[in-house]
Amino acid sequence: MRPLPAEDPLAGSSIDLVSDCGNCFGLCCVALAFSASSDFAVDKPIGEPCANLQQDFRCGIHNRLRGKGFSGCTVYDCFGAGQKVSQSTFDGQDWRGSADTARRMFEVFPIMKQLHELLWYLTEALALPATEPVHADLRAMLATTTALTEDTADAIAKLDVAAHRAEVNVLLLRASEFVRAGFKSRNRRGADLIGAKLRGSDLRGANLRGAYLIGADLRDADLRSADVIGADLRDANVAGAKLAESLFLTQTQVNAARGDARTTIPASLARPTHWRS
Template identity: 55%
Template structure:
């Protein structure tokens, strides 16, 4: 759940995909290679075979079963509908082919900006961030402003430079949240790992580990055993959770966790997620 700030008033405005108001941009603009995540190779700017005339995916409910697991872990954070309905005012790439290439170039720029908006909006919801609330609000409003520019102005945005402004605020948010639980975790006992974790923890055995308040930013947790792990108030921004087993894990209050990360992992009905995120359908299948 996210929002934007206008005249010091918080309005609800989820930064999540609304495929009904998008021109199927991710199914056209983005390339992919035949692999365990994609059943065939597709070039950037070429529509996927499964994209229908109404811009809907013909196998959306069967993506994992038909070899398109990669699609289930992509998140545009609402960039698709922003480009479709605002930047190009509802005129799609089929009806205006001259704008198609430009539209496809703009999507990843807006996607990155919307990802920042997603994190900033989450930070503003956290009580621990009161000391930096004004900075977060200003950053969110400026980032939103960038997404509303005309196409050529969007193409000129230095996304890396803007990210360098946003990232310190997200780091400070992480510190404030994790410091608030530091006292609770000072007496770690049996299932403990060092607070300074390695960047590569692929396949790590962390069953029942106490990870409360830890910084797992960008950590490779591919296929890690996190069954029953206590991950409350853990910073998971950019963590790679592909095939990590989160069965019975508690991620209540975990910060900067996205639906795409959850979709890439395994879990079960006992996994506790932040309220804004949903358990994927494949978690309930018997093989997990």
């Protein structure tokens, strides 16, 4: 993630927006449901621990997830919400302690994940020079969202997170427009680009918010300053693509795509191990 100015709310705080599984009680392996599909080998309801979750909250097949039919696990990222809920909201109490703790923890985790995702976007927007006209609003929203993550479990569980997301999104869209102002308008927001042949395309400054790019051919495409917030990049071929300066790109999106050694990504994101060298 781009560095924050020292005066901003997250600078020097205890909030970490990068997943730290070693300080989490395997929440994504218990609190979330998944269905048997190409992404998951079995069905699992909310609240039932994955059969691969060990007593130390580690995954027993972590290095073999894709081969065992759990590629969905290699895509998922919680933006650090797991350790936040485990170590801060519940003060180190794990869900195995009591049924009530488990119920509340599983209720809070998905909401915290959304709040941390919003913090990721706000932090990135605030670090972009072109968004200076809305820096004050971004700082205020960052502080508000940070405060929500620090609230009690009961308060977080009652939060209308959809309404808060909508409020943040208005501000993020304004920030995006400032960044993309110097580019030719390419509004593909929410577009159906499943399997699209976009190899070598100049997509600089494009609005690809919420676009369906599943299986799209984006080899050697230029997505600098393209807004990809919410874009579905599952199985998109991004070999050689320029993604390092894309707006609001997340680890989940990178993990879901298929890249190679030539693909550029932001320094804040990790290069997936399943990408071709």
